[in-house]
Amino acid sequence: MPVVKVRASKRSAQSDSLVRKVTEATGDLLAQSDRVLVVYGKETASIYYEGSEQVPPLPRAS
Numbered sequence: 001m002p003v004v005k006v007r008a009s010k011r012s013a014q015s016d017s018l019v020r021k022v023t024e025a026t027g028d029l030l031a032q033s034d035r036v037l038v039v040y041g042k043e044t045a046s047i048y049y050e051g052s053e054q055v056p057p058l059p060r061a062s
Helices: 015-025 027-032
Strands: 003-007 033-040 044-051
Touching: 003 015, 015 027, 015 033, 015 044, 027 033, 027 044
Parallel strands: none
Antiparallel strands: 003 044, 033 044
């Protein structure tokens, strides 16, 4: 299952910043995938997705 890791910036490790970055990273992915799972950590989030073979893998975000 492909995964994308998203990290909050060191200056602003607030959950709002992390949620915003995850939302931006998954915009098209949510509409095109059968399943999307976001697992939040303290300052990171992992986005797991699967589904249609037409979904291109997302680049790793930092």
